[in-house]
Amino acid sequence: MMWVVPEPTMKAVAASLTLILTGYLGLETVYGLMDGWARLADAAHHATTFEELRAAGASFGKTLGEDAARAMILAVAALGGHSLGQVLPRVRTLPRFDLAGARFEAQGGAAVLGAEGVLTTDGALARAVVAVETVATSAQGLLAVVMLKNRAGSGAGRTTGGRSAETVIHHRGGNRQVELSDGQRWHLPRDRSAADIPAEDKVGDLLQEAVTRAANQWEARWLSGAEKRAIDEARRRGKY
Incomplete structure (x- = not known):
């Protein structure tokens, strides 16, 4: 499956x-x-x-x-x-x-x-x-x-702030996505470790706050008629 x-x-x-x-x-x-x-x-x-x-x-x-x-x-x-x-x-x-x-x-x-x-x-x-x-x-x-190449070295690690980091996706090019113990997800370029993740990311926090605020304010009533019909048609065809 x-x-x-x-x-x-x-x-x-x-x-x-x-x-x-x-x-x-x-x-x-x-x-x-x-x-x-x-x-x-x-x-x-x-x-x-x-x-x-x-x-x-x-x-x-x-x-x-x-x-x-x-x-x-x-x-x-x-x-x-x-x-x-x-x-x-x-x-x-x-x-x-x-x-x-x-x-x-x-x-x-x-x-x-x-x-x-x-x-x-x-x-x-x-x-x-x-x-x-x-x-x-x-x-x-x-x-x-x-x-x-080295599971112990690239599968897990710790950031400079002491948070643990687990590799979520390891791409063939060497870059990877890691998830921190606090739920944050970071994209690391090739040859970079979790230790390179900064303890604070003020710009990223501001962006995340803005996105979360916008998501919480969104309502389905804002969909256009064409969008609603497209969604209904997709559901009718089993395309959830």
Whole structure:
């Protein structure tokens, strides 16, 4: 489901799960699962009877298949409820993991990940699972795995004011978005850390105050007739 929600990126467990499935099932099968789930979600949304819902589920069941279901259960069991430090040994103990790792490398995984400066030796899949930060998909079927060069250094940190900062989105160019413990979100250019975020940002605070004030004063009655009709038409077509 996380492959096809409006937010185009998946974090942590979902990204790691994708890599494990890619090793066990192959990239084409993972694409098929992604496409199959999208069709299932669409069919279920438009279904008007239980029979249509059952048909949609049966169709996805054929796409998923027994082997893919087993691999998914194994992967979820390995990742669920464990910290990153605990995941690595659990992933290595999965049945037929050596074969999955070889398949992952044969698909170019080791080369691609090595180019990111993360993995350059054997066992690419195991270490990729704990190093991956984001997986992005598109309607064209493309899938981009974004790796962290140093999770401890770029995944978290503290500002000069002592607030903790967690990476929300890590872009391929090196720039990233971080969310502070007080709820603020900052965009950091490449090679900048959370320590570069100023303790005070008077201009930013004034801008945020102005935006919040304007948002609180807005009312739906200000919409034009054309805007209201467009919204009604979108809702009628299920485009919430």
